[in-house]
Amino acid sequence: MEVKINKEIRNYTESMFFGLSLRQFIFSLLAIGVAVGLYFLLRPHFGTETLSWMCILGAAPFAAMGFVKYNGMTAEQFVCAWFKSEFMxxxxxxxxxxxxxxxxxxxxxxDHERAALGMKPKRNPKPPKKSKKRKEVDHD
Incomplete structure (x- = not known):
């Protein structure tokens, strides 16, 4: 008797907080932290609309890292592999x-090429070095 199991069972992740896995939740908190940090850092320099877009653009990569998988690798594994292939x-x-x-x-x-052209063969001025052999000594 054969029992059929869906292939998606391998991709199961347990929901921990707000329907997110622990990894997704941590990266979401990191994205929120980046957005809040950018808001307070850039508030004196930019208007509200520009500031909101900067916060979104600053937080988006961190939020995406919790959800992205590429060729079975998580985002941080992919970034590490990319860094190795590009720079190392x-x-x-x-x-x-x-x-x-x-x-x-x-x-x-x-020499054969020179002889074919009718030139004198060029000889090496130095003969090849001979290895010095050790004298065999009988140890009786």
């Missing part, structure tokens, strides 16, 4: 391969 990781990713085989044979390739 390099924009231009470059792959610079090292061809060890070509670098080793580069003098010989150049």
């Amino acid at each position: 990781t390099p924009k231009k990713l470059m792959f610079l391969p090292d061809n060890l085989y070509y670098e080793t044979l580069k003098p010989a390739i150049q």
Whole structure:
């Protein structure tokens, strides 16, 4: 027997205050605090209508953060991911391969190219360095 359960059950959040989840309620209080702070800070400088729009625009991002989900991330997780991708990781990713085989044979390739053009092959004035081998000592 198969029991069907709706997929929306995963998205269930318990209402804590005024029909809002705890997260939504905290961000709503933060938005109210920002709006009140902007009101008292800017009241001597602007008129009532301009001031009301500034309070709305200042509080809107904080209010939205409590309700927004993007790709399964909450707003603060999204802001953190955006910050990492924009500022902490390099924009231009470059792959610079090292061809060890070509670098080793580069003098010989150049000699062959010079010979094909009828020029004298150019030799390295310095021979490659030989590694110093340690003398083997018998410890009997």
